[in-house]
Amino acid sequence: QKEVEQNSGPLSVPEGAIASLNCTYSDRGSQSFFWYRQYSGKSPELIMSIYSNGDKEDGRFTAQLNKASQYVSLLIRDSQPSDSATYLCAVGGNTGNQFYFGTGTSLTVIP
């Protein structure tokens, strides 16, 4: 069983702060890593993908990957109330055909 673990939260941060979301995975053969944002009652929306060790930045979002530690994280800088959502970590298997999702971390940004 390939496992993806996330803290369920809830995680609360004040507006303007940095939110840090973490994810660990069990399959060392995993090659692709993704973060999705899901608002209540809506479908998951892809916000970041990362394939190699290190950091990848896109606007206020930074994804960090450490394959040796089997760890991937998402940093949200200058958090806004509109960032309040559940964040899902997804890990692709070694063929890339299947994703394994964590149960998500609920983030609340307090104005």
Place this chain on the structure above:
Amino acid sequence: DAGITQSPRHKVTETGTPVTLRCHQTENHRYMYWYRQDPGHGLRLIHYSYGVKDTDKGEVSDGYSVSRSKTEDFLLTLESATSSQTSVYFCAIRGAESYEQYFGPGTRLTVT
């Protein structure tokens, strides 16, 4: 929703009845996926397709079947619905050049 539609968006059905959910894409993507999302379990893969008439099972495939006779349509069938299949069902698509998956709006299914 990346050119993906799902129908119906909501359905209530009785135990033992057959149910078919449809996913339609306008992107001509090769890969299509069916997931279910339940509290405490996250998103779990039911079945996926890597081309017309090419499908494979995911981690929770029991009680479900799929068909893909055209690139744009991927059908999920519950042959005899059970209350444990009450869930939100999402379809996703992926192009052959990327591992990124994009999700449809979802179908909320209630089996009474």
